[in-house]
Amino acid sequence: MANLGIDFCGVHFKNPVAAASAEPTLNAANMKKCIDAGAGSVIAKTMTDSSDMRELTTRAKWRFLNEKHEVCHGKVPRAFSLYSRSGLALETPKEFMKEIRETVKYAEQNDAVVIGSIGSTEIDGWVDLGKQMEDGGVPLIELNFGCPHPKLMPGVRTGMNVGQDFNYASEITNAVANAVKVPIIIKVTPQVTDLVQFSGMLKDAGAGAVTLTNRFIGFVPDIETGKPLIYGKAGIGGPWVKPLTLRWINEVRTAFGKELPITGTNGAYDWRDIVMFIMSGASVVQICSAVMCYGYEWLGKQVRGLEKFMDEKGYATIDDMLGIATDAAIEYSQMPPEKAHVNEDICKDCGMCLKACFSDAMQQGDGHVYVKQENCVGCGGCLSVCPVDGSIEIAPNK
Structure with a gap:
């Protein structure tokens, strides 16, 4: 049986599946449900000294959107979007630390890890919150430099407003890293130009790891009413x-290797996605949107799915x-020349490949589809639209 355990920043996790910092980790009761479901770790809802961000959570709204970006009613598709307005932890730091201590104790009894999350509006506040988290017994602290909601609240300088200022972040x-003994993880926003540069700066400043990435800011009109969903701009992910998140995991992994551990979030839906995140370079994979949609038991289901996959494929650990997919990635100029090849024995001559070919390589004559090899660039568009598995192959020229 595969061993799902990992060591991350000196802390052992029984599995890489984490409940991300959000409503499912809003308090001790919720975090216990994540642990009971089988998550190896939970990242607590971000504790803050900002009364504005606490108050916003009391008016939280979210919608699950389908591929048309319309509100789902009953059936939620796999590629859904989570569109939401929310804030940070409801309680004051003094009150929320009670939730943290209770959860830490419960996690210790159930072989799970609690990661604290903090967000302040001043440097001294970040340091103070970090110290409180450390005193509460968490082995790791995540600094939330990515929350999209403060960007929509003028005057509140936390979350994304910090993460878009590389020097201030x-x-x-550096201030928090020098104030606490436990490793710190920085959760970044994807809405910057270069997360590789930023990750390097954070590493040099004392970060033990990075979380890639928080959500984007979106805007979705309701065409029936002419008004925006949930009143305006909101955070969007799912x-x-x-692929956008994995791009940054790939690039940061390529740049820093094992020197800068990565937790991945924003886009992981099930165990297949967890595998993709791991193969791209993320040691811990945080899940949020799917848990909010399907409930806490979703976490345990993905742990079991991951274990089954590893057993079937022969991955022991x-x-x-x-990072194996990142290690195997090559540049454009290194790609081998390939061509399309049609298996005439099973081709149904449906003509779909003709519509998807823009090199005039897919031809139809003598009653069947064939490839004009001198025109083919091996793009694979024909393979993608072909409804018959095995009918088209993209391979070196035969």
């Missing part, structure tokens, strides 16, 4: 965003998969 990172 590095200053905060399974559809996975998470490290056997970690």
Whole structure:
């Protein structure tokens, strides 16, 4: 049986599946449900000294959107979007630390890890919140430099407003890293130009790891009413965003290797996605949107799915998969020349490949589809639209 355990920043996790910092980790009761479901770790809802961000959570709204970006009613598609307005932890730091201590104790009894999350509006506040989290017994602290909601609230300088100022974010990172003994993780926003540069600056400032990435800001009109969903701009993420998140995991992993551990979030829906995150370079994979849609038991289901996959494929440990796709990636100029090839024995001559070919390589004559090899660039568009598995192959020229 595969060993799902990992060591991350000196802390052992029984599995890489984490409940991300959000409503499912809003308080001790919720975090216990994540642990009971089988999550290896939980990242608590972000504790803050900002009364504005606490108050916003009392008016939280979210919608699950389908592929047309319309509100789902009953059936939620796999590639849904989570469109939401929310804030940070409801309680004051003094009150929320009671939730943290209770959860830490419960996690210790159930072989799970609690990661604290903090967000302040001043450097001294970040330091103070970090110290409180450390005193509460958490082995790791995540600094939330990515929350999209403060960007929509003028005058509140936390979350994304910090993460888009590389120098200020590095200053905060350095201050907290020097004030606490436990490793700190920086959760970043994807809405910057270069997360590789930023991750390097955070590493130099004292970060032990990075979380890639928080959500985007979106805007969705309701064409029936002419008004925006949930009153205006909101944070948006969900399974559809996975390739964008994996791009940054790939680049940061390529740049820093094992020197800068990564937790991945924003886009992981099920165990298949967890595998993709791990193969791209994320040691811990945080899940949020799917849990909010399907409930806490979703976490345990993905742990079991991951274990089954590893057993079937012969991966003994998470490290056997970690970063292997990133390690195998090559540049455009290194790609081998390939061509399309048609298996005439099973081709149904439906003509779909003719519509998807823009090199005039897919031809139809003598009653069947064939490839004009001198025109083919091996793009694979024909393969993608072909409804018959095995009818078209993209391979070196035969």
